[in-house]
Amino acid sequence: MITMILSGYSRKIKNAGIYFSALILLLQACARPQVNSRGTIAENGMVVSAHPEASRVGVEILKAGGNAIDAAIAVQFALAVVLPAAGNIGGGGFLVLRQSNGAVASLDFRETAPARATRDMYLDPQGNVIPNLSIQGHLAAGVPGTVDGMVKAHQKYGSLPWEKLVQPAVDLAIKGVVLTEKEANGLNYSQSLFRQFNDSTSAFIRHTAWKAGDLWVQPDLGQTLMRIRDQGRAGFYEGETARLILAEMAEGKGFISAEDLRSYEAKWREPVKGSYKGYRVISMGPPSSGGIALLQLLHMVEPFPLHKYGWNKTKTVHLLTEAERRVYADRSEYLGDPDFYKVPAAKLLNPQYLAVRMQNFNPKKATPSASIKHGNLTAREHEETTHFSVVDKAGNAVAVTTTLNGGYGNFVVVDGAGFLLNNEMDDFSAKPGVPNMFGLVGSAANAIAPGKRMLSSMTPTILEKDGKLFMVVGTPGGSTIITSVFQTILNVLEHNMGMQEAVSAKRVHSQWLPDEIRYEKDALSGKVLKRLHQLGHKTTETNSIGRVDAILVLPNGKLEGGADPRGNDTAMGY
Structure with a gap:
């Protein structure tokens, strides 16, 4: 095969210097691992996410006439059900949008430190960092931003009714989702920590091992999602869900208050x-x-x-x-x-x-x-996070990276509400110069303060070429x-x-x-x-x-989805 290709080059390229350069590039290409074919190709729209069910939900929204923001909102809520290690309503993240007309925007729905948080809250009397206090349990949680972020994205750019975007996640929670091998292994691996911070009624606790193919039903989460579907922002930050969060905080001596929930605001940023x-x-x-x-x-x-x-x-x-x-x-x-x-x-x-x-x-x-x-x-x-990329038929593109920080966050499931809380407080500098769970070192610029957002490494990104959409890309991975x-x-x-x-x-x-x-x-x-x-x-x-998880616009205008084989990531289009 290589001989045939080189023969073709020799007929077309007469200059020896150019020929030699072409030969070097060819040999370099042959030396790297090859993929047998391109990724999933689509003409009208593409969703690439960390779970096949979430990607399916997003594409169905696109087919129903929804735009990229509509699909992103639906994928976000679906991931909260099917990917509990990272998908969330109890965490936060970032969204980058490029509209088909070239206008760009970004949304910060990062968690914030509770009002009772203090600069030295994770230090012992000698000034040393107390192990795991910012990683596991109630004190590790920042005020969640995901729900408010999705509400604000919908208010500004959504086209389909809010209820239609949340309903697929409700269905997945109530009817159940079939566990993949990776998700079953993750739930089994974390059982001891789930038992440490939750009672036996949690859907995350099981006395026999989970296995691939098991149907996982989450009724409490389904009820919470129904409240979000029917009441929007108030279905999470007020009323019954807020009451359950505050009861969980009281039980575990956490810091999040009713005022913290009421006052949380996602922010549009440049x-x-x-x-x-x-x-x-x-x-x-x-x-x-x-x-x-x-x-x-x-x-x-x-x-x-x-x-x-x-x-x-x-x-x-x-x-x-x-x-x-x-x-x-x-x-x-x-x-x-x-x-x-x-x-x-x-x-x-x-x-x-x-x-x-x-x-x-x-x-x-x-x-x-x-x-x-x-x-x-x-x-x-500034490890567990998840990213998804969406492009719709009109060429609107959305890159969203969202997280609980560590896998399964702080391992606290809000009793009666069915969702995990984050451990984002570890992304602050508990003490300047002391590394966090990802080995990252920070300074006073990232010190803990009430209402402050912790530094992140999340990098949702969109590229243009000649004024046109070229690539949508992002990933989980903490410092990586x-x-x-x-x-x-x-x-x-x-x-x-x-x-x-x-x-x-x-x-x-x-x-x-x-x-x-x-x-x-x-x-x-x-x-x-x-x-x-x-x-x-x-x-x-x-x-x-x-x-x-990424999307590339090909020279012919079609979309190529790149779904990472390191997980259950799936590209779907139409």
Whole structure:
């Protein structure tokens, strides 16, 4: 096959230099893992999410005449039923929208710290962080933002009736959902923690092991969703659901109050925007660090010929790691809730500043993370999450990343309401310089304060090419979210991959601290690993990194869905 292709090249390309370059690119392409075909292709609309039932719900909404926002709302509520480790009504997240006319918007429905929260609430009398207090149990929960976020998205951009968007989730909860093997394993693995924080009546507790194919019915959650369906925002933040949340807080000595619930507000914010080699990049700004960090990374590597370096080759991995070290160092110092802290976004994205950050990059030697600090801005003027991408027939695009933070959040199921609460308070800096559950280090900019939103790494992102929609992308993965989105974009733009191939390709990750490159099995060859060690890098093989769900607009205008094989992720279109 390769001989035939090269023969074709030799007939068409006479210049020896061009021929040699073509040969190198061909061999690089043959060296990387190949996907047998493109992902799911559709003409009129596409939904890619972490669960087949959620993707089905979204596509049915599109077929019924709903727009991308309508489908996203329906998918969000469906995921709260079928993907309890991350899908939620007890958590929060971010939404990035690009309308077919090119107008963009972003919605911050991130959780907030309760009014009773204090800067040192997770420290013992000696000033040390108390293990697990910000991760498990009632004190780990921030005020949920998902329901208010979906209500606000519907009020501004929805087209179908609210009730029609929530009803599929009600049906899934009441009639039951068939468990996948991954979800059954997750529920079994977490049984001890569910029992620790809940009584035996919870739908999450079972005396015999769950198995794939079991029908999981959640009647309490179904009733909660009915209240949201019928009463909108008030069906969650007031009335019976609010009463059940407050009773749960009283039982477990949590901090969320009635006023915290009543006063929660999702916020429309200006997306962060930048460019990479002619592509316009639209992403989420603070309190997510994702958009700024992604744009910093893209700007830092833009001058380098990554397509010549090759996918996951030594030069590429070395360059990406060095850029990531610098960006995550900046993240730890400068990013937080913009309502409480003036985030220097423009300075962090200034091309001159980014050039200075890369001045000490050595292509032949790793820079120890201990020697890398955050950049100096004075001289010039943040594991379980889930992502879904939606494009409708008109070309409206929505990227949503939503989370409980850790898998199954804080393991507290609101008694009588049937949903899990988040452990997002761990995304604050419990103590400056002390890493959270994802190994991320923060500063005073991300310190706990009442009503404040905790820093996030979520990176829902949309790309344009020549003023037209090109890609919708995002992923879960805690601190690996930013680098997973970064690599997926580069896989398409630099390494000529289709959407499914780009999503399936093995990934690597680095984040300043700890000082190491983490890589999925078979992501790096033995030769590359040896060379990285010679450059001074430390490497660690890890489990899967990220679960990217993305959509690519093909040259013929059709949509290619890329659903991550690391999970039960599914692309569906029509």
